[in-house]
Amino acid sequence: MTSTIPDQEIGRARLRKEDARLITGRTRWTDNLVLNGMLHLAMVRSPVAHARITNIDTSTARSMPGVLAVYTGADLADEQGSLPCAWVITPDMKAPPAPSLATGTVHFAGEAVAVVVARTAYEAADAASTVDVDYAELPVVLDMPTAVADGADLVHPDLGTNISAVWAFDSGEAGTGGDVEEAIAAAEVLIERTYRQQRLVPAFMEPRSVVVDPTGEQFTMWSATQIPHILRLMLALTLGVPEHKVRVIAPDVGGGFGGKLQVTPEEVITFLVARRMGKPAKYTESRTESVQSAHHGRDQIQKLTLAARRDGTVTGLKVELLADMGAYLRLVTPGVPILGAFMFGGVYKFPAYKFVCTNVFTNKTPTDAYRGAGRPEATFAIERMMDELAAELGIDPMAVRERNWIKHEEFPFVTVCGLTFDSGNYEAATTRATELFDYDGLRAEQARRRASGDPVQLGVGISTFTEMCGIAPSRVLGSLNYGAGGWEHAAIRMLPSGKVEVVTGSSAHGQGHETAWSQIVADQLGVPFEDVEIIHGDTQSSPKGLDTYGSRSLTVGAIAVVKAADKVVAKARMVAAHLLECAESDLDFAGGSFTVRGTETSTTIQDISLAVFAAHNLPDGMEPSLDSDATFDPENFSFPHGTHLCAAEVDTETGRVRIRSYVCVDDVGKVVNPLIVDGQVHGGLAQGIAQALYEEAVHDESGTLTTASFADYLLPSAVDLPSFTTDRTETPATTNPLGVKGVGEAGTIASTPAVVNAIVDAVRHLGVTDIEMPCTPMRVWRAINAGGAK
């Protein structure tokens, strides 16, 4: 058999394999699942943010048509355990019990207090509306500065404080840099600012849904989750169910953005109900329930002090954070601000840094990971501060950045936080971005509009960002007291016909793993792209994994795939040498064929796969299998970077902002599929721009979330966003064999400060130095009119 050498797959804009089912409506969403005898759940949720439950009357609900049971927190108290928090950031961190169904007291509006079990979803919802709960309201804690003040009302009185933990990093103490207080004392220029990272809703489009099928002692859970493997382990640990009796399946999952990186109350409740009833049970949330009870993101107050010389050289940065945990600590809630701790330095190389984060409880929906998780907040802070420094000194903001950033010849570079940035070229990305943007032309137009007093002013915003991606090195995670490692697993099964099954622990919810992994395996094994099938998202068929978050799939998961493929090739080489009667070292492997060097004699990996299946003529002692598995644990994070430029028009009479152009040049290292990379960037930009301009989860003074639906929470539509100009530079990562860095979060991390910098730049001459996000017309107008008095 001969085979033609396939073209290089890595780098090709392959159309996605996943699309076939998604564009025809044959998708496997959890809510599509129907099992014989399946029961439907509806939650009764607290309308108040903090109250003792004095009575729950379920009698009417129990008598409603189709209702089989109603359970309260008291009913499940002995078996529901406490929802897990896997990131104990300090030894003395305070963590309240986190019941899935509230017992005794509710701590945020939207918390589940009872569950109705009925034959249909309509019947369950009808009955849930009749459950009568009496609440004795308690003082609500909503504002972080108030929460940490002496004598504050307490979210959890048993803890004696609203402070969960204080976590600090000081480069002087760590030996990675100097003393920031000395830098501040010696500063020629001090910039002090306070920025607010508003609370956001991840707003994945598919509402969360869970189905549990109890069969004997076995439990199968389908869930719209990013983390089937972690969920399985956490269910076992939380509920005391033997791990090997639980199977978790994440079928097609409709977006996550960190919002489905969670072990949810609803998953636990559905599990317990299914176990009690001995019947399959399903719960699918409404969007309003989702916005109230699925975790939120961001919500920090950042107090920043930047020290510099008058030539623009930064000499130190001090960061004092208040981070809102909400009412409970969910899976990685406390660690989200810590992920940002190492990113406040951005791409710059100043010598002194101090970070102190105070994690605070409030009577609000718990927070946790949302796209970028800690790093967008940090990037926003440093990129806004660089603009403020430039303005203070009267220097072009790009020039200030160039003065301070790490030069391409300085890599690898150990930052003031102790991270080793392996590679990067900020100059190249910036040069390309300014070309595409017409930076000088826009600056000239800005000057003209200022001079003429045009009511529509133009601003230019810069974000020269980096991020730490590929949340993995297990040792590093261990040093930060994270509760697990960060490796990823893969397995490859060579089928007798030469087709290939690839098992990956990293499961997708829109990222296109099935396509990208197929491209990688096609290159590694020299097989056609079409011959590769990717298996993921089921703890039975892909038994090991640490799942999908932190832009880790490609930089960790795909490298495990490469390692597994290397092992397949090594085994196949032994067989090839045996069949071709030569030494292994005489064989060249390329394009799926082993060729005896200097001859025309060759055999393909497909032929070898069949020969191994037949097992008639294998080397003595060799087991008849080419299959392999591999687990990869990188030694470092990856550090994508890029230069994002935003031109914004601000109508000074109405406060309305229009993004006129947005250019970004990202360096995500080696690109596997440019189509997918561009798509990830587009979507990331949309979310980052939405933080700058549109989105905010707002609570009223009673703790009610007033933006609890898509009618009130402004998810941008197509008319709210511009077209983006995207391009790339390619500086390979040096820490993995593909040179990849990850792209899932870049757009979100980079874009928010670019937009706000542009808006402030447009109206800075009117006395404006900051506008709180989201920069709504009202906020912009007020800022102009407050500052414009001069």
Next chain:
Amino acid sequence: MRITVNVDGTTYTDDVEPRLLLVHYLRERLGKVGTVVGCDTSNCGACTVHLDGHSVKSCSVLAVQADGGEVTTIEGIARDGQLHPVQQAFHDNHALQCGFCTPGMIMQSIDLLADHPDPDETEIRHGIEGNLCRCTGYQNIVRAVRQAAQQMRPGAGPAAEQISDRAAHTVGGE
């Protein structure tokens, strides 16, 4: 109440509660789970189908209102194993990631192209304003609709796939 509805070319007669939403009728009674529910305020458009040739958000229509009508869902627009040009364009332009909004987005785009056979970017953005996507930033969706418009213009392909008058409104309907 008893209703008779033609969905994707098949006629169904069912007794339904008057309050049953069309989207729940499609999903739970007919097993047409290609159409999905993304919100409860008719903002997201994930449930968009065609009712008598016009796009509707099927979470905002009662099943009984569809009595005697023709409904076309994402499951009914491919023909003889051939994707509808808008489906093909979404694939070709990477206009979907997680794919949850995609059925509604495709159905709305078909409706848009019936009204505006040659839409510019602004017309496309306004035409899909009622359909939310959280993954793509809409850029590739806009590209896909543009490409579909090119392929569906008169003379560009099989007659059934061309836009002429308001023919697209009946695409997939029987």
